[in-house]
Amino acid sequence: MKSRLGRVLAGTFALSATAAALTAGSAFANEPPDGIVWDHTYTAPGVKVYVEEHGDYVEVCDTSKNGYSAWVEVYLGITKYRLTASSGVGTCEWESASDVDLPENVDILLHFDGRGHDVDHPDGVESFYNDH
Incomplete structure (x- = not known):
């Protein structure tokens, strides 16, 4: 049970980090x-x-x-x-x-x-x- 919960949390964290990176990249799409x-x-x-x-x-x-x-x-x-x-x-x-x-x-x-x-x-x- 612990390992499944760990995988779910790790996956959730990775997805959140990816979403944050994509959002930050598009927010400043018009950078020099x-x-x-x-x-x-x-x-x-x-x-x-x-x-x-x-x-x-x-x-x-x-x-x-x-x-x-x-x-x-x-x-x-x-x-x-x-x-x-x-x-x-x-x-x-x-x-x-x-x-x-x-x-x-x-x-x-x-x-x-x-x-x-x-x-x-x-x-x-x-x-x-x-x-x-």
Whole structure:
């Protein structure tokens, strides 16, 4: 009886681990290429923004199950582009230089939010000097 119970528990555990791995893999299906070491990471309630200057990678991730999409706007005096992670908590959207090239040796401004605020009143405002 003990060995049968052990096999059932082991099988249940293996199935749970597989389901968790598959869920985690699909939650971040829109990740940038592996191996990126982010130069900058910014957070605000419901949102996380990552920046890698080499290759101009910008990624926004939704970190809260609050019913709002996470977004980031990238500015160079005017809005260069906007990314929105709109598929719920755990999802991300990204762009790179192959899509939108950011100039070097200038300050890049980021507005980001994950709680439904408009672009004029975001929870997060940060900048970085793009020297790569």
